[in-house]
Amino acid sequence: xxxxxxxxxxxxxxxxxxxxxxxxxxxxxxxxxxxxxxxxxxxxxxxxxxxxxxxxxxxxxxxxxxxxxxxxxxxxxxxxxxxxxxxxxxxxxxxxxxxxxxxxxxxxxxxxxxxxxxxxxxxxxxxxxxxxxxxxxxxxxxxxxxxxxxxxxxxxxxxxxxxxxxxxxxxxxxxxxxxxxxxxxxxxxxxxxxxxxxxxxxxxxxxxxxxxxxxxxxxxxxxxxxxxxxxxxxxxxxxxxxxxxxxxxxxxxxxxxxxxxxxxxxxxxxxxxxxxxxxxxxxxxxxxxxxxxxxxxxxxxxxxxxxxxxxxxxxxxxxxxxxxxxxxxxxxxxxxxxxxxxxxxxxxxxxxxxxxxxxxxxxxxxxxxxxxxxxxxxxxxxxxxxxxxxxxxxxxxxxxxxxxxxxxxxxxxxxxxxx
Amino acid sequence: xxxxxxxxxxxxxxxxxxxxxxxxxxxxxxxxxxxxxxxxxxxxxxxxxxxxxxxxxxxxxxxxxxxxxxxxxxxxxxxxxxxxxxxxxxxxxxxxxxxxxxxxxxxxxxxxxxxxxxxxxxxxxxxxxxxxxxxxxxxxxxxxxxxxxxxxxxxxxxxxxxxxxxxxxxxxxxxxxxxxxxxxxxxxxxxxxxxxxxxxxxxxxxxxxxxxxxxxxxxxxxxxxxxxxxxxxxxxxxxxxxxxxxxxxxxxxxxxxxxxxxxxxxxxxxxxxxxxxxxxxxxxxxxxxxxxxxxxxxxxxxxxxxxxxxxxxxxxxxxxxxxxxxxxxxxxxxxxxxxxxxxxxxxxxxxxxxxxxxxxxxxxxxxxxxxxxxxxxxxxxxxxxxxxxxxxxxxxxxxxxxxxxxxxxxxxxxxxxxxxxxxxxxxxxxxxxxxxxxxxxxxxxxxxxxxxxxxxxxxxxxxxxxxxxxxxxxxxxxxxxxxxxxxxxxxxxxxxxxxxxxxxxxxxxxxxxxxxxxxxxxxxxxxxxxxxxxxxxxxxxxxxxxxxxxxxxx
Numbered sequence: 001x002x003x004x005x006x007x008x009x010x011x012x013x014x015x016x017x018x019x020x021x022x023x024x025x026x027x028x029x030x031x032x033x034x035x036x037x038x039x040x041x042x043x044x045x046x047x048x049x050x051x052x053x054x055x056x057x058x059x060x061x062x063x064x065x066x067x068x069x070x071x072x073x074x075x076x077x078x079x080x081x082x083x084x085x086x087x088x089x090x091x092x093x094x095x096x097x098x099x100x101x102x103x104x105x106x107x108x109x110x111x112x113x114x115x116x117x118x119x120x121x122x123x124x125x126x127x128x129x130x131x132x133x134x135x136x137x138x139x140x141x142x143x144x145x146x147x148x149x150x151x152x153x154x155x156x157x158x159x160x161x162x163x164x165x166x167x168x169x170x171x172x173x174x175x176x177x178x179x180x181x182x183x184x185x186x187x188x189x190x191x192x193x194x195x196x197x198x199x200x201x202x203x204x205x206x207x208x209x210x211x212x213x214x215x216x217x218x219x220x221x222x223x224x225x226x227x228x229x230x231x232x233x234x235x236x237x238x239x240x241x242x243x244x245x246x247x248x249x250x251x252x253x254x255x256x257x258x259x260x261x262x263x264x265x266x267x268x269x270x271x272x273x274x275x276x277x278x279x280x281x282x283x284x285x286x287x288x289x290x291x292x293x294x295x296x297x298x299x300x301x302x303x304x305x306x307x308x309x310x311x312x313x314x315x316x317x318x319x320x321x322x323x324x325x326x327x328x329x330x331x332x333x334x335x336x337x338x339x340x341x342x343x344x345x346x347x348x349x350x351x352x353x354x355x356x357x358x359x360x361x362x363x364x365x366x367x368x369x370x371x372x373x374x375x376x377x378x379x380x381x382x383x384x385x386x387x388x389x390x391x392x393x394x395x396x397x398x399x400x401x402x403x404x405x406x407x408x409x410x411x412x413x414x415x416x417x418x419x
Numbered sequence: 420x421x422x423x424x425x426x427x428x429x430x431x432x433x434x435x436x437x438x439x440x441x442x443x444x445x446x447x448x449x450x451x452x453x454x455x456x457x458x459x460x461x462x463x464x465x466x467x468x469x470x471x472x473x474x475x476x477x478x479x480x481x482x483x484x485x486x487x488x489x490x491x492x493x494x495x496x497x498x499x500x501x502x503x504x505x506x507x508x509x510x511x512x513x514x515x516x517x518x519x520x521x522x523x524x525x526x527x528x529x530x531x532x533x534x535x536x537x538x539x540x541x542x543x544x545x546x547x548x549x550x551x552x553x554x555x556x557x558x559x560x561x562x563x564x565x566x567x568x569x570x571x572x573x574x575x576x577x578x579x580x581x582x583x584x585x586x587x588x589x590x591x592x593x594x595x596x597x598x599x600x601x602x603x604x605x606x607x608x609x610x611x612x613x614x615x616x617x618x619x620x621x622x623x624x625x626x627x628x629x630x631x632x633x634x635x636x637x638x639x640x641x642x643x644x645x646x647x648x649x650x651x652x653x654x655x656x657x658x659x660x661x662x663x664x665x666x667x668x669x670x671x672x673x674x675x676x677x678x679x680x681x682x683x684x685x686x687x688x689x690x691x692x693x694x695x696x697x698x699x700x701x702x703x704x705x706x707x708x709x710x711x712x713x714x715x716x717x718x719x720x721x722x723x724x725x726x727x728x729x730x731x732x733x734x735x736x737x738x739x740x741x742x743x744x745x746x747x748x749x750x751x752x753x754x755x756x757x758x759x760x761x762x763x764x765x766x767x768x769x770x771x772x773x774x775x776x777x778x779x780x781x782x783x784x785x786x787x788x789x790x791x792x793x794x795x796x797x798x799x800x801x802x803x804x805x806x807x808x809x810x811x812x813x814x815x816x817x818x819x820x821x822x823x824x825x826x827x828x829x830x831x832x833x834x835x836x837x838x839x840x841x842x843x844x845x846x847x848x849x850x851x852x853x854x855x856x857x858x859x860x861x862x863x864x865x866x867x868x869x870x871x872x873x874x875x876x877x878x879x880x881x882x883x884x885x886x887x888x889x890x891x892x893x894x895x896x897x898x899x900x901x902x903x904x905x906x907x908x909x910x911x912x913x914x915x916x917x918x919x920x921x922x923x924x925x926x927x928x929x930x931x932x933x934x935x936x937x938x939x940x941x942x943x944x945x946x947x948x949x950x951x952x953x954x955x956x957x958x959x960x961x962x963x964x965x966x967x968x969x970x971x972x973x
Contacts, residue, residue: 008688012688012691012692015692015695016691016695019695019696019698019699022643022699022702023698023699023702026702026703026705026706027702027705029706030705030706030707030710030711031710033708033710034710039708040526040527040528040529040544040708040709208904208905208906209538209539209904210536210904210905210906210907210910211906235904235905236540236541237530237539237540237541237904238529238530238539238541239539240539243538243539246538250873250927250928250929251926251927251928251929251971252926252927252929252971254926255926255927294972
């Protein structure tokens with residue numbers, strides 16, 4: 001009996017050993033397959049587990065898109081100074097709207113300095129957005145914080161709530177265009193400190209291609225990530241700039257932030273980045289380029305007699321046949337934004353030059369005709385005007401205005417000649 | 420030990436005692452001896468004109484089939500014919516064909532390859548091998564081939580239920596009744612040709628092999644091979660692992676209870692063999708292009724929020740027909756178990772309960788419960804009948820049954836669409852090939868007037884349009900709703916439900932063509948007819964096509 005039991009036991013252990021070896025062989029084969037060229041998931045960061053893959057930005061300072069033209073015919077020195085004087089960020093300290101600060105920063109950058117102490121400097125605006133303490137000082141504790149701590153990064157509260165950032169990723173895009181560093185500290189509620197890189201990371205994870213607004217996200221991602229052109233978001237979706245370009249092109253042109261004009265700016269920005277960093281495939285670039293040609297054609301036939309573009313510019317010639325009775329701010333949005341993207345666009349994408357000149361004349365006159373209160377009430381729209389006009393003089397608003405202020409007395413009445 | 424299809428259970432061959440003949444199975448007369456000869460009647464008068472030698476069965480013994488097998492063949496043949504004449508379902512199958520064709524061209528993708536709005540979405544094709552099989556059949560034999568495949572799978576599954584029951588119980592009627600019950604309970608699932616049928620066939624095959632796992636050495640390679648294949652055919656292999664797990668836990672529990680010591684489990688060699696075999700089967704499922712990701716994908720599949728809109732993925736309710744079937748099956752099973760003299764093992768109970776729980780949690784999973792319920796009912800019913808002295812009728816082997824079987828197979832094959840295709844080169848007409856819901860004529864129209872840009876389509880038609888519509892058609896969604904981005908799926912539901920802003924959604928997506936069915940979207944069709952921005956360009960009894968009057972150019 002004992003011999004039988006022993007024999008049975010040794011048979012069992014032999015079978016167990018063979019089974020374990022067989023299992024090991026299968027696992028090894030499986031792993032080898034997972035990393036082989038034939039495996040469908042070989043490009044994933046982990047073929048065995050679905051994990052989001054957010055790239056580390058290849059730079060500490062964001063890229064910036066240089067303007068292409070220095071055209072005094074579009075805007076003269078004096079006109080530029082007048083407009084920039086109008087749009088100085090002279091905001092009330094209490095209940096300061098994040099949306100206003102974001103737009104101002106985008107126009108003036110973090111380097112802006114003003115002689116007038118009532119005007120927020122670039123540093124002060126940056127502090128307001130990145131330091132919860134500054135935010136609390138303005139709003140008190142009754143408002144939800146704009147900065148939200150998350151396990152993977154920092155999220156920005158956005159939406160129609162009081163003192164939220166109005167548009168998704170507008171906070172990030174504005175600070176990016178304002179020249180903030182990736183390591184710039186972000187001070188959260190509770191005293192925790194993180195940085196802009198954490199905001200970018202969370203933004204990449206949270207980004208959904210099919211959300212309503214992608215314009216700001218596309219801009220921010222482009223300026224930080226190029227030449228890296230793809231990542232995997234928190235839901236496992238692989239996103240690249242081709243997909244973003246398709247998304248920006250999708251839908252009737254009237255959709256999108258600012259009567260559909262900011263999508264155009266974002267698309268142009270991606271093409272400019274592609275010029276240097278090849279973030280788009282040939283198919284993606286072709287799609288974006290053709291769309292911009294279409295936009296050019298639309299604005300060519302939809303400009304009003306006085307030079308402005310209406311909010312229904314995307315209807316093309318029908319916009320003139322069926323004019324809408326726009327409020328002033330909508331006209332400013334459309335005209336200012338179109339001038340902005342045209343300043344960074346090659347001439348092939350421009351409407352006839354006369355139309356650009358007419359548009360600039362209209363927007364300069366309109367801006368100068370506004371009172372300070374009227375400008376403040378529609379600051380976000382007029383901020384684009386200032387930025388657009390500065391771009392057409394191949395300069396930055398803060399650079400030009402600082403020089404101008406330096407050459408003037410405290411009155412700042414006369415505009416210097418640009419070097 | 421494989422199932423021997425040509426012999427009846429050994430105990431019936433020798434049973435000749437007429438005094439034990441009671442019950443319905445005794446209707447068969449035993450006047451014939453085992454070699455098929457006819458005895459002279461009592462009284463000594465020889466039969467006039469009878470030549471005994473003419474009635475001798477000259478078929479080689481190895482070729483002789485039993486009456487039991489003939490009966491089951493008839494049932495399988497009916498199943499084959501029944502499922503092969505059914506029109507092909509309008510969804511699922513076509514989606515798998517489309518993905519299969521893409522697979523042949525571009526290999527296995529890691530992201531969704533065919534739906535423009537799902538670009539970049541992670542895609543684990545857990546049915547890639549099934550997709551290839553479907554494409555192969557379609558290319559070789561066309562629609563008739565696909566119908567034939569549905570028939571073959573239906574027949575196969577009936578056979579996988581009936582034959583083991585017949586072999587185990589020796590009762591032909593019981594085996595056939597179980598086969599019929601299986602057909603009735605799973606008719607809805609079996610009527611749709613899709614990889615799930617292959618998964619179900621693997622499940623039934625694995626049930627048979629697990630039953631003989633303790634006695635056969637071949638299962639040590641048969642089961643792992645089956646699971647490796649299964650993992651590439653359909654994601655239901657995880658359900659298949661419930662069988663051995665239930666057996667292991669059940670056996671351990673029974674063993675511990677019997678010996679009174681928990682540690683005695685450690686000395687149960689058969690239990691450990693089961694554990695090792697289960698381990699081997701589980702590891703074998705890693706032999707797939709997706710390795711461990713496949714497990715993660717299958718386990719997390721039902722958590723996709725998009726699936727909540729699909730009734731198949733909702734919990735079972737008694738109000739649903741499936742729920743009522745489940746309730747009836749459960750009641751019958753309980754009644755049989757209550758009266759059965761056969762001991763119900765813990766493993767059996769565990770398996771039934773876990774599959775029932777899965778089915779209640781998710782209607783789609785109910786199909787795995789029914790075969791196990793039928794199998795359990797059959798075994799216990801057999802024990803009950805035996806205890807009540809219902810003798811098993813013998814099922815002698817004879818050449819005539821072999822002839823009948825061949826004849827049956829030929830008849831069923833010959834009169835099926837597959838037979839028509841193979842023998843006469845005839846394909847069924849599109850109306851007979853496709854279900855009433857399939858957008859056959861609409862697809863023909865779309866070929867003549869291909870849509871420009873994005874299309875908005877009924878989800879139920881997405882697969883058919885993907886496989887049969889114009890090349891490059893940019894569809895909105897198909898039946899693989901788990902692959903659609905959440906926002907896209909929400910927007911789809913808003914449009915079909917005519918929710919707030921539905922019309923604007925079509926503008927946002929640059930939709931220039933809308934293709935809708937009348938069965939579920941009649942309301943939306945009527946609304947669209949009233950919209951100035953849209954023009955009705957095609958309409959038939961099944962659906963309608965609208966084009967945007969001013970195309971959104973991109």
